Amino acid sequence: MAQESTLVSGIAGRYATALFDLARDAGQLDAVARDLGELSAMLAQSSDLVRLVRSPVFSREEQARAIGAVAEKAGFSDLVRRFLGVVANNRRLFVLADAIAAFKTLLSHHRGEAIAEVVSAVPLTDAQLQQIKSSLSSEAAGNVVIDAKVDAGLIGGLVVKLGSRMIDASIRTKLNNLKTAMKGVA
Known part of the structure; x- marks a missing residue:
């Protein structure tokens, strides 16, 4: 407990x-x-x-x-x-x-698994989910369970959260970063 x-x-x-x-x-x-x-x-x-x-x-x-x-x-x-x-x-x-x-x-935790939250703009295929799982398994040093969600607002790409780590490769974030960079130039 x-x-x-x-x-x-x-x-x-x-x-x-x-x-x-x-x-x-x-x-x-x-x-x-x-x-x-x-x-x-x-x-x-x-x-x-x-x-x-x-x-x-x-x-x-x-x-x-x-x-x-x-x-x-x-x-x-x-x-x-x-x-x-x-x-x-x-x-x-x-x-x-x-x-x-x-x-x-x-x-x-009881099963020795790590939960990875994967958010994509469109539903991912089983093959894509398996590829993500195998990539994350080497990082997590164990079995990874994928919790897949869809957020059309991402426009494209993925956001992956595994424990305290997050990888944001979404088009929305890239556009926001570009927008911020462009404001700095003007």
Whole structure:
């Protein structure tokens, strides 16, 4: 626990650590990770769900009932359903996205993996992701898990974050740097 607490912090970190410990003890790490991945995707796709977890307008009971219905409909494991119930009853649903991210961090550390966040302007192919993974594996001295995201605002190129290191090879950044340089010339 002491080592895990240095990986994640804050309210979200405490919830993630508690869920991680329960899932590890119950031998359900993979099932919980899968359920949290689905929940994360739901949050990314549904503005109504985001409003439910972030808005203080909803009562504790309304939030608990709604998130319970979502978990039931999605077929989440009993452990994840109980976790969501506790978070909702404690009026902490607003930290859900951060708790999911913290759980992923704990799980990756437990498995000896490094998480690399790769943001691109367009979706990358499996071959491209594999090439990035193999390049990063030599840097990370271990297994690397790619968390691929798309941001059309990059225009082109990639932004790669691995631990505290970031490589920004996006067209947007290059244009911004050029713009800044041009202001200095004028």
